[in-house]
Amino acid sequence: MGLFSIFSHHHEPVELFYDTDVHCHILPGVDHGAADMATAMDLLRREFDMGIRHVICTSHVTEGTFENTRESLTAAYDALCAEVKRQQLPIELHVSAEYRLDDYFIKQYHADVLLPMPGNWLLVENSFQQELLNLDELLFELQIKGYNIVMAHPERYAYYGIRRERYEQLHNAGVKFQINLLSLAGYFGGNARDNALWLIKNNMVEMLGSDMHFAGHAEEISKYLASREWRKLSERLEPHIINDRLTTYWSSPN
Numbered sequence: 269m270g271l272f273s274i275f276s277h278h279h280e281p282v283e284l285f286y287d288t289d290v291h292c293h294i295l296p297g298v299d300h301g302a303a304d305m306a307t308a309m310d311l312l313r314r315e316f317d318m319g320i321r322h323v324i325c326t327s328h329v330t331e332g333t334f335e336n337t338r339e340s341l342t343a344a345y346d347a348l349c350a351e352v353k354r355q356q357l358p359i360e361l362h363v364s365a366e367y368r369l370d371d372y373f374i375k376q377y378h379a380d381v382l383l384p385m386p387g388n389w390l391l392v393e394n395s396f397q398q399e400l401l402n403l404d405e406l407l408f409e410l411q412i413k414g415y416n417i418v419m420a421h422p423e424r425y426a427y428y429g430i431r432r433e434r435y436e437q438l439h440n441a442g443v444k445f446q447i448n449l450l451s452l453a454g455y456f457g458g459n460a461r462d463n464a465l466w467l468i469k470n471n472m473v474e475m476l477g478s479d480m481h482f483a484g485h486a487e488e489i490s491k492y493l494a495s496r497e498w499r500k501l502s503e504r505l506e507p508h509i510i511n512d513r514l515t516t517y518w519s520s521p522n
């Protein structure tokens with residue numbers, strides 16, 4: 269019995285302490301996440317197994333590679349909602365995006381066609397090479413316009429990891445940070461993991477995300493959720509994490 273229980277324990281799904289995923293690439297066919305409807309539904313079931321009941325779909329909007337628009341995202345979202353309803357999966361969806369801060373973003377912003385998350389939150393990401401020139405000014409302007417800013421996976425930007433005072437500057441300017449569970453799991457390497465742990469230690473993490481693109485990501489996360497480290501970290505994180513607050517603003521689809 270002893271041996272069996274050691275192995276079987278790994279297959280028991282561990283649920284997250286929150287039920288809103290604020291970062292994932294599940295919309296079918298709009299970026300390099302889920303390629304089709306069957307894959308999207310499989311990823312949603314994996315979200316469900318982790319305890320997620322609200323999914324904010326944040327596909328890439330990136331100049332040159334994924335030039336999605338409000339229309340392209342909404343079309344994929346409507347199709348996915350219909351399938352979720354048909355299969356009676358008890359997960360609520362919302363459509364937003366992960367906006368790369370680039371010229372394409374600025375154009376969409378000026379045209380007033382952004383798709384913020386509930387509560388007027390914008391999930392923004394930097395280039396992995398460098399910050400946008402005038403990043404602080406742009407973020408400040410967006411805040412003045414009434415957007416709440418959450419930066420996607422700040423732990424993954426190597427240029428911040430070697431200059432961690434930038435984390436403090438941005439955070440002091442009211443930018444909230446969303447770290448990836450995959451980073452904690454070591455999926456993006458030791459530096460991203462160290463940065464994530466440092467941000468947690470310094471109470472600078474307000475949101476957690478799966479950033480799920482494919483089934484392998486969900487498997488890595490599930491494995492990590494069963495770890496002793498996660499049990500300890502989640503106790504530390506729980507009072508600070510506001511993922512579920514976004515559900516407060518929820519306007520149900522349909």
Ligand SMILES: [Fe+2]
Nearest residue numbers: 291292366479
């Ligand atoms: Fe992402």
